[in-house]
Amino acid sequence: MDLTLHAISDATRRDLLTRLRESGPLSVSELAGPLPMTRQAVTKHLDVLEQAGLVDRQHRGRERLHTARPEPLRAVVDWLTPWEEEWDDRLAKLKRHLEGE
Numbered sequence: 001m002d003l004t005l006h007a008i009s010d011a012t013r014r015d016l017l018t019r020l021r022e023s024g025p026l027s028v029s030e031l032a033g034p035l036p037m038t039r040q041a042v043t044k045h046l047d048v049l050e051q052a053g054l055v056d057r058q059h060r061g062r063e064r065l066h067t068a069r070p071e072p073l074r075a076v077v078d079w080l081t082p083w084e085e086e087w088d089d090r091l092a093k094l095k096r097h098l099e100g101e
Contacts (some may be wrong), residue, residue, distance in 0.1 A: 001079065004072045007052035012037075013045050017054060020068035027063050 007013055016031055023030075032042040046066055049055040053072040058065045 001072075001075045003052040004054065004076055007048050007054055008073075008076075010045070010048075013049055016042070016045055017049065017068050020055065020066055021070070025058065025065035025067045027065055031066065 008017070012035070015035075019031060020026060028039050028042055028046065031046070032039045035042060046055055046057075050057060054069055056067045056069055058067065
């Protein structure tokens with residue numbers, strides 16, 4: 001989970017993951033196109049995502065295509081769920097208090 005949290009702590013990497021999730025397999029050039037950075041910089045971000053297991057690379061000819069893998073995020077969601085439930089409970093109690101119940 002540490003690698004996953006580190007990988008998603010960066011806004012650029014979150015953006016890359018979102019684009020991969022929404023658009024399917026993309027090359028580094030396709031990912032770098034709208035970003036204000038070089039393909040080398042995008043590749044470094046993809047390396048971090050791949051080390052965390054959040055991205056797969058496939059070779060298709062001379063091109064490397066990248067695909068999002070959401071499975072490592074499950075551990076983060078599982079860890080956060082009790083916190084979410086606790087806050088939901090607190091907010092429900094506050095609502096009842098404010099409504100005079």
